[in-house]
Amino acid sequence: MSNSHNPSGVAHRDPGRTTAPARPNRFRRALNRARTWLPGLLLVSPSILLIGVFVYGMIGWNTRLALSDKHAPVQDGDFVGLVNFVALWQEARWPAAVGNAIVFTVVFVGGALFMGWLLGLLLDKGVRGEAVFRTLFLAPMAVSFIATGVVWRWLMNPAPAERATGLNALFVHFNLDFLVNDWWTAPDLGMAAMALPAIWQLAGYIMALFLAGFRGVPEDLREAARVDGCSEWGVYRHVVMPQLRPVLLSAIIILGHMSLKVFDLIIAIAGQQIIADVPAVYMWAMVFEVRDPAKGATIASYLLFAVAVFVIPYLVWTVRKERSEGR
Amino acid sequence: MRARRWSVAAGALGLVLMASACGDGGDGGGGEQVEVFSWWTGGGEEAGLNALIEQYEEDNPDVEFVNAAVAGGSGTNAQAVLEGRLQSQDPPDSFQGHAGAELQDYIEAGYLAPLDDFFDEQGLHDALPDQLVEQITYDGSVYSVPVNIHRSNVMWSNPTVLEEAGVDAPPETLDELLEALEAVSEETDAIPMAVGAQWTVSHLLESVLLGSLGPEGYNELWEPGASWDTPEVADALGTFEEIMEYTQEESAAEDWQEAARRVSDGEAAFNIMGDWAAGYFDELGALPGEDYDWSASPGTDGTYMWLSDSFTLPEGAPNEEAAMTWLELVASQEGQDTFNPLKGSIPAREDADPARYADSPYLESTLEEWQSGPELAGSFWHGVTVGNRWKNDIDTAVGLYLGDGDTEALNAALNEAAQSE
Numbered sequence: 009m010s011n012s013h014n015p016s017g018v019a020h021r022d023p024g025r026t027t028a029p030a031r032p033n034r035f036r037r038a039l040n041r042a043r044t045w046l047p048g049l050l051l052v053s054p055s056i057l058l059i060g061v062f063v064y065g066m067i068g069w070n071t072r073l074a075l076s077d078k079h080a081p082v083q084d085g086d087f088v089g090l091v092n093f094v095a096l097w098q099e100a101r102w103p104a105a106v107g108n109a110i111v112f113t114v115v116f117v118g119g120a121l122f123m124g125w126l127l128g129l130l131l132d133k134g135v136r137g138e139a140v141f142r143t144l145f146l147a148p149m150a151v152s153f154i155a156t157g158v159v160w161r162w163l164m165n166p167a168p169a170e171r172a173t174g175l176n177a178l179f180v181h182f183n184l185d186f187l188v189n190d191w192w193t194a195p196d197l198g199m200a201a202m203a204l205p206a207i208w209q210l211a212g213y214i215m216a217l218f219l220a221g222f223r224g225v226p227e228d229l230r231e232a233a234r235v236d237g238c239s240e241w242g243v244y245r246h247v248v249m250p251q252l253r254p255v256l257l258s259a260i261i262i263l264g265h266m267s268l269k270v271f272d273l274i275i276a277i278a279g280q281q282i283i284a285d286v287p288a289v290y291m292w293a294m295v296f297e298v299r300d301p302a303k304g305a306t307i308a309s310y311l312l313f314a315v316a317v318f319v320i321p322y323l324v325w326t327v328r329k330e331r332s333e334g335r
Numbered sequence: 336m337r338a339r340r341w342s343v344a345a346g347a348l349g350l351v352l353m354a355s356a357c358g359d360g361g362d363g364g365g366g367e368q369v370e371v372f373s374w375w376t377g378g379g380e381e382a383g384l385n386a387l388i389e390q391y392e393e394d395n396p397d398v399e400f401v402n403a404a405v406a407g408g409s410g411t412n413a414q415a416v417l418e419g420r421l422q423s424q425d426p427p428d429s430f431q432g433h434a435g436a437e438l439q440d441y442i443e444a445g446y447l448a449p450l451d452d453f454f455d456e457q458g459l460h461d462a463l464p465d466q467l468v469e470q471i472t473y474d475g476s477v478y479s480v481p482v483n484i485h486r487s488n489v490m491w492s493n494p495t496v497l498e499e500a501g502v503d504a505p506p507e508t509l510d511e512l513l514e515a516l517e518a519v520s521e522e523t524d525a526i527p528m529a530v531g532a533q534w535t536v537s538h539l540l541e542s543v544l545l546g547s548l549g550p551e552g553y554n555e556l557w558e559p560g561a562s563w564d565t566p567e568v569a570d571a572l573g574t575f576e577e578i579m580e581y582t583q584e585e586s587a588a589e590d591w592q593e594a595a596r597r598v599s600d601g602e603a604a605f606n607i608m609g610d611w612a613a614g615y616f617d618e619l620g621a622l623p624g625e626d627y628d629w630s631a632s633p634g635t636d637g638t639y640m641w642l643s644d645s646f647t648l649p650e651g652a653p654n655e656e657a658a659m660t661w662l663e664l665v666a667s668q669e670g671q672d673t674f675n676p677l678k679g680s681i682p683a684r685e686d687a688d689p690a691r692y693a694d695s696p697y698l699e700s701t702l703e704e705w706q707s708g709p710e711l712a713g714s715f716w717h718g719v720t721v722g723n724r725w726k727n728d729i730d731t732a733v734g735l736y737l738g739d740g741d742t743e744a745l746n747a748a749l750n751e752a753a754q755s756e
Binding site: 080081082100101104161164165166167168170171190191192193195278279280281282283285293296297298299300 | 411414415418422440443444445524532533534583584585587588590602723724727731733734735737738739744748
């Protein structure tokens with residue numbers, strides 16, 4: 009608001025040039041200029057203010073907590089630097105949780121990308137009733153992770169063959185006993201199984217992204233390649249796929265940040281157990297059960313950092329692209 | 336788009352603020368109400384609470400009772416909500432908490448008022464077992480009124496499976512238990528010892544520690560600075576490891592209900608779980624003595640590993656007088672005998688009327704044992720002997736052990752948890 013008076017204020021502070029006849033003119037010009045940007049600023053200022061306080065202000069508050077020794081809600085907490093950040097790596101639980109999150113992320117992002125790409129490709133090649141398939145594949149998106157988790161918790165029951173239920177029972181029924189496995193309760197790569205429900209849920213969404221990408225490639229280009237003697241696979245390999253890089257990047261970022269902060273799916277399937285521990289669950293336990301603000305904030309900072317690794321390059325890339333396109 | 340969403344959010348926020356401001360004004364003006372916070376929102380717990388509320392409203396027709404119960408997660412959701420209210424100095428008039436060290440954080444934060452005078456006035460020192468009062472005393476004061484008692488060290492067994500395995504009676508010592516587990520695994524197809532998710536293993540651990548160390552040795556573990564790096568603890572953990580070998584592979588995917596159900600369905604021989612399982616067996620329609628039986632977990636006969644729900648008086652409670660009448664009700668014999676048969680637990684007071692528990696064979700027998708003056712040991716998993724941080728450290732150690740099976744690392748981690756308190 010005060011910005012609108014600023015131009016006249018500048019004029020006052022410059023006595024040498026302030027001549028009486030010039031003033032109304034300058035003022036009018038400043039006012040005209042303000043007309044172009046002021047309404048826009050007023051329109052977005054509530055948003056800027058709220059995001060500033062409730063997002064960036066809170067990030068700042070969280071960072072301050074993480075750098076303090078406020079290990080109980082009633083302590084004041086002094087600045088201790090990066091002590092909390094280092095201490096986490098010296099315990100047994102944190103590295104295990106990070107390892108779990110990495111396994112989950114790799115399998116989930118890789119699996120959802122592959123499945124989404126494959127489904128998109130199949131639909132792009134044209135199947136009868138495409139709209140039906142598209143809806144079917146997209147439908148899991150409408151389900152919450154909690155509901156998905158409850159169902160998959162039952163499907164992925166790790167009981168051995170003689171007591172099998174869920175998918176294991178299916179394997180036993182078809183005499184595929186060698187497929188009966190521990191699912192997410194397997195000690196080392198159990199988190200890979202934990203990623204299956206997430207892949208199931210998100211593959212349809214990735215399919216939609218890829219399908220839009222495929223459709224965005226002009227038919228002329230494909231025709232040209234075919235005329236030049238390119239095989240159908242070659243058309244995809246050399247003409248269509250290279251143009252899908254932006255889609256791929258968006259998909260990786262969307263999946264990656266979801267994966268790093270996964271919480272509800274884990275809670276629905278495993279509850280709070282070390283075997284399926286991830287940083288977000290650990291943070292929840294520290295904040296709401298142990299009531300250790302500093303440690304919870306430290307884990308939150310690591311989570312933010314991990315997500316930023318995905319998001320910031322994306323933002324940089326978007327800004328650059330918009331500039332190069334002259335927007 | 337985003338700006339619009341934010342302005343909508345801002346508008347909503349404004350409305351909420353206005354509404355809460357109005358709400359506060361109303362509360363302050365009336366004064367004739369009492370707000371009681373708990374996580375009793377379902378099953379027998381809710382029925383018990385409602386019976387208490389009815390009684391309260393009958394005794395105090397001028398006071399409006401506000402039931403501020405928060406559902407979910409055996410109290411974890413409620414505790415998160417409560418923490419926020421206490422920090423913003425908006426306490427309820429009384430809130431539920433597990434008696435014992437779990438309240439320590441609140442006491443240290445100055446959220447709770449001591450209830451020593453109340454205990455004297457109400458004669459609770461006589462009505463409650465001495466050892467119970469001693470175990471809920473913090474720095475010479477008591478801060479909560481225990482309304483019920485649950486027992487943690489109960490072993491549930493299936494008589495048919497035991498007979499098939501040639502085990503005549505439920506084992507009374509840990510050595511006998513190991514023999515029985517061996518017999519069950521060789522003679523039958525049943526799971527010898529059913530457990531569930533990680534927390535039920537922590538629950539099993541406390542019963543094994545008590546059975547191996549005895550009540551005195553067990554209670555000493557929770558003294559400040561007590562060492563866990565002893566041959567006795569190592570021995571107990573060795574037994575624990577042997578018992579764990581007889582548990583089912585898929586336990587991590589099950590909660591306590593599934594593990595308990597396996598016993599009453601004849602899929603498992605034993606399960607060590609708190610006595611809320613008795614209420615669950617009733618729900619399932621299982622018959623005591625036929626589908627399931629109970630005994631003290633091996634080596635703990637004559638000792639009651641207890642946990643208790645209790646009510647507190649927060650510092651700065653808006654309606655302190657009404658809160659005191661609520662505490663009087665939950666402390667009274669009448670109140671406790673109204674609440675407990677419905678909740679499926681027994682009163683903390685020793686002068687309960689056994690006739691009111693005659694419907695449940697389990698409650699009848701356990702009440703008799705409670706009134707005969709057993710040794711008392713506090714359950715660590717249910718927050719009697721350890722605060723939240725220590726409990727979480729133990730649970731983490733147990734979880735890591737379930738992953739790597741390294742008993743020495745478990746012992747070291749348990750010792751470190753005790754030392755860092």
